[in-house]
Amino acid sequence: GPAAGAILGGVFGITSIIINTFSPTVTSFVFSPFYSIGEYSGNMYSLIIALVPRILIGIVSAYTFQAIAKKDKTKLAAYSIAGLLGSLTNTILVMGGIYLFFGQSYAAAKEIGYETLFRFIMGVVAVNGIPEAIVAALITVAIGKVIRPVFHQYSN
Template sequence: MDYLYNQGVILHCILLIKNSSKEEKKLNKRKKDTRWLASVALMMAVVILLANTPLGMIQLPVIKATTVHIPVILGAILLGPLAGCILGATFGVCSLISNTMAPTLLSFAFSPFLSMTGIPGALKAVWVSVGCRIMIGLVAGWLWILLKKVKLNPVIALPITGFVGALTNTAFVMGSIYKLFINEYAQVKEVAIDAVWGLIMATVTASGIPEAIVAAILVAIIGKVLINIVKIA
């Protein structure tokens, strides 16, 4: 009887330890999820701030380079592709609202409310303004994961991710405008359709490349600091 009693006590203790371990894992997961959500919310606030203030633009010798995609890329690096997609969508919604409230010559390609071709044009505009910006976080997040798997030094991996992430923004936005709005683009620019490709490539060269270089530098500098902070935390 004493033997059975002792065995029962041991079994009970084992079950208590297992249950305690499970509860601890659940608690740690909740803490991690809460911390992730708080971090994403903080990065979203940064995106919104940059998108609605002059801080989102850097004056270069020829053009102004946007920096709104920088927190999207950094969020994708620090918090993963899902966070990058959420931040990219935030960037896209800010762009959509901005082009609706303060329209420019090409706002029809970014705001569904300014569509020149009805519902099809509106859906295309949502893709350009929001969908293309989601791709920034998706590409940057998975590229960072790939570079980590091949154990590339962060000093090299960070600027590469920043450069590619920024070019993703330019390539998807301008490429989508060319594919989806070529006729409307030619109309507002008052050029022949054959000339649109040249204008698109001029924009990519004059704006996209400088923005990618700025992104590479800023992501390398800021990313290194933030990665160290995350490690300490």
């Protein structure tokens, strides 16, 4: 459900903070308030970017699944749309948060002009985010069809 999804998403977010703190890249400051490189520094907004979208993956996916599963006997549409929307939630909120909270610094770190940053981010969403969402939809169906009967068996 949504609570379990939020907890798993929180673990994903915390893992992201840890990785970007201890094994950083040039743009790790957007995911870790503990990382700085040159003039680019993470801050409390880094926590928002690292945690909120990831927590919302589980919440959005759970509510989407619950709403669609009521009318979807096979659950195929419920799994796929939940996976798709969960993935898009993460991509859009992370990239939107980067633009909103770290636009100037992120553009400089990526060595692109700030005036082109919005197009760059839309390119990332189109080239990476949409295919990721499609793959997430397919994987969610495959995993859900295998795992749900097991959980259902132990919950009775």
